[in-house]
Amino acid sequence: MYGKGLRPLSIATVVAILAAFSLVFFYAPLDADQGFIQKIFYLHVPLAITALIGFVIGGLFAIAHLRSGNRKWDAYSYVSIHMSVIFGVAVLITGSIWAKASWGHWWVWDEPTLVSFLIVFLMYATYYPFRYAIEDPERQARYASVFAVTAGAFVPLNFMAVRMAQSLVHPRTFGTANGGLPGEMMLVFLCCLATMALLWVTLVKFELTAKSASGQVKRLRRALDAPAPGGASRIAPEVS
Amino acid sequence: MTPSRTAFATILAKDLRAELRTWQSLPAMALFATTTFVIFRFGLDRTQLSGSLASGVLWATLLFAALLGVNRLFVSEREEGGFDAIRLAPIDRSVLFSAKAAALVIYLLALELVAVPIFALFFLGSAAALAPLVLVLLLANLGIAATGTLISSMAVHSRARDLLGPLVLLPLVVPLMIAATGASEPLLAVGGPGYHRFGTWLAVLSLYDLIFLLVGYAVFDFLLED
């Protein structure tokens, strides 16, 4: 039963988003150096952290799938990665807007975190053609799990390597002048992080519910011997 | 010898023998690399390369040539039932991973034995950088072999396998490329080889190798399940 709890989760998510955005604009103090632009980070960074954790979660579900052989873990893994890729699109777009606002260009190579994220995004973007190219569904699920585990191992290595490469080109100092984040900013940041995490969980649950319903419809169709409507999805795993 | 080691030796020997007999991968890889160097000469409009340009051209070319070898790595297993043979044999299945990765390392070494001197001939003023470069090449070969074998073993079961392998492998080797070029760039500097952060980059390469050799070895069993 995937749909249980969707309504309270959705309501909580909407409330959280409204509350978090209000905090960002009415409570968080203005950053001394970056000014109003800094507000983008309350959106960009929580999205990025959530996406990255989502990829790791996808890897963990993949391990569960490999060890148990139960295909539901593969569905969880697929949806986790899928959702994190979508969040990743938002990360890259908001990151690009920040780059334009701060540096005048729609993309900069100066931000190691953003560049690392781009590479991670490109890696996980190959997940879809990879799945699609393997026809046997059971094999597809297994290989996809291997991919998710390998890509999961890749993420920290990538962040490390990119960060090391950047300091040769453009030394940057992070953090505010006094070396830390003021209390109010940290509070708002954590609220935004919690909100994005909640959003991710809610949307994943939505996807799984829709998949489950789809799967039930297919089962019903088979049981009734009814004709099928059109091509079934070849890359998304089924959930029953 | 233990059954696993016998299997390892057998698979590796079979691969090398096949390659020596048919020459289906190595000449293509070496030729590809050489022609790519020529393309870079004209593309960049340069006859001498140093520093980051030299490092970039060398590693990009080696990587793309390696992809040719990676693509062909499991084709014979796929066509002649090698996967089934491993499944039936009473040995640790990951031995197929080690044997294939070892074969790929050997192919890469053979490729570099040809391509790197040609690179030096075409673009470098002196061969002084080549000796320390060997160390970088050795470590990078392990990383490409680990990830290449893992991805290739899956891509061979797919449609459009020649496309899928490179597609998935390229982002995966970006950290390895960052480290390899990071180490090579000072080596190929104009004034003579420099060793700025050489040890650090070698450490990163080693970490990459370790992680993906372990990951590959650990998951390979699941790949071969029926």
Add this chain to the structure above:
Amino acid sequence: MHALATLLPVGAPALPLDEAGKYVAAAFIVFMVLLVVYVAIMAAKLQRIEKELRELAGFAENRAKGEEAAPARDEVSAR
């Protein structure tokens, strides 16, 4: 805490409030648009599932009625 601070890079130039406002607004709007588009796609998917369920329900009902009526239905299902 300090580690999280490194994720909020500072040191880039500040823009006047009205110009900066455009970019911040753009970022938040992009987020909302993505969210709305996703929900819309989800809604479409769910509508399709509902439609299929109705079809299947109709099919099952017809079959039940048919089985009541005629015995020669075996030919039809065997096809």
